[in-house]
Amino acid sequence: MTDLKSQTLTELQKEMEQLGEKKFRAKQLYSWMHEKLVDDFDQMTNLPKGLLTRLKENYTLTRLVPLEVQVSKQDGTAKFLFQLPDGNVIESVLMRYHHGNSVCISSQVGCRMGCRFCASTLGGLTRGLTPSEMLEQIYQIQKWSEERVHNVVVMGTGEPLDNYETLLRFIELLSTEGGLHISQRNITVSTCGIVPKIKELAKENLQITLALSLHAPTQEKRKSLMPIASRYELSEVIEACCYYFNKTKRRITFEYSLVGGINDTREDAKELIRLLKPLNCHVNLIPVNPIKERDYVESKHQTVINFKNYLEKSGIHVTIRRELGRDIDGACGQLRKSYMDREEER
Numbered sequence: 001m002t003d004l005k006s007q008t009l010t011e012l013q014k015e016m017e018q019l020g021e022k023k024f025r026a027k028q029l030y031s032w033m034h035e036k037l038v039d040d041f042d043q044m045t046n047l048p049k050g051l052l053t054r055l056k057e058n059y060t061l062t063r064l065v066p067l068e069v070q071v072s073k074q075d076g077t078a079k080f081l082f083q084l085p086d087g088n089v090i091e092s093v094l095m096r097y098h099h100g101n102s103v104c105i106s107s108q109v110g111c112r113m114g115c116r117f118c119a120s121t122l123g124g125l126t127r128g129l130t131p132s133e134m135l136e137q138i139y140q141i142q143k144w145s146e147e148r149v150h151n152v153v154v155m156g157t158g159e160p161l162d163n164y165e166t167l168l169r170f171i172e173l174l175s176t177e178g179g180l181h182i183s184q185r186n187i188t189v190s191t192c193g194i195v196p197k198i199k200e201l202a203k204e205n206l207q208i209t210l211a212l213s214l215h216a217p218t219q220e221k222r223k224s225l226m227p228i229a230s231r232y233e234l235s236e237v238i239e240a241c242c243y244y245f246n247k248t249k250r251r252i253t254f255e256y257s258l259v260g261g262i263n264d265t266r267e268d269a270k271e272l273i274r275l276l277k278p279l280n281c282h283v284n285l286i287p288v289n290p291i292k293e294r295d296y297v298e299s300k301h302q303t304v305i306n307f308k309n310y311l312e313k314s315g316i317h318v319t320i321r322r323e324l325g326r327d328i329d330g331a332c333g334q335l336r337k338s339y340m341d342r343e344e345e346r
């Protein structure tokens, strides 16, 4: 059985031809799946009966099932636990901003990158998601909220560049006219810094925003927080980012999670300025969200403000990420982790 929601429009057109159908049927089918968001062949009322029968025999329509939804009383952020067709569970988040709704999606079941402060990686990697499983997180959330999704950030569980071909297909399906048609400029992909893949991505001719998880201003410090830094030196990562910017002319966002006493001193800020000053970039400071399995603590509020001001004074664009949904299992991978812990106790 072929996963129909993971097929591009061009592929669907070929499939239709092979089935002896008119080419325009592909557009109709695409619209049912990716614009009207139905997940049942019987709802596709303008397709001929014969075609529907053959579709049912040969194709599946991937659908995610919401198992839990936690809604923050503070800010309306909603965190979803979805079940995949094979029984695995993943999580996604809906964030409501005044400029529109943003959805944060997972790209893998678990993660093998091992970042020290992150809950998503504690159980290792199970598998990469399929394109339709990535899309379905957005589709289900749009249907649940009955509001249009404006922005998509691939910043949930998993390393998107470790699921590269799927990521590319996902971006195509999400931004194609006739589907949700989300502008690539409203799609952000966050990576821990897989250098060869960043360079490959630079050549794909995309308009997406690349976010790089930096978290430390020096190679030594970065290595202590992120095992991937042992594979790719900080200097190589920065060089890859410059390459990406030069090729795409899209400004890179550097994510920097502030960990109390570890990477939040004035000296760290100074080093960071030295590193990033020559680049055309944006820094997003994230007060670390402590997880119980590690003893990292948040930076003090004043420390975060000082760090920001220091960068700003040197002319670097910087924002502090609003901490949404702290009253629910807000941090990356925490809802899935707490669900799996609960399942184990049963």
Ligand code: SAH
Pocket: 113, 115, 117, 118, 119, 154, 155, 156, 157, 158, 159, 160, 190, 191, 192, 193, 211, 212, 213, 214, 255, 257, 286, 287, 288, 289, 290, 291, 331, 332
């Ligand atoms: N693998 C990708 C995307 C997923 S993580 C990446 O590394 O970028 C999304 C962002 O959240 C990354 O910057 C990650 O380092 C950060 N993050 C993960 N756990 C966190 C936590 N507990 N507190 C703050 N930031 C965290």
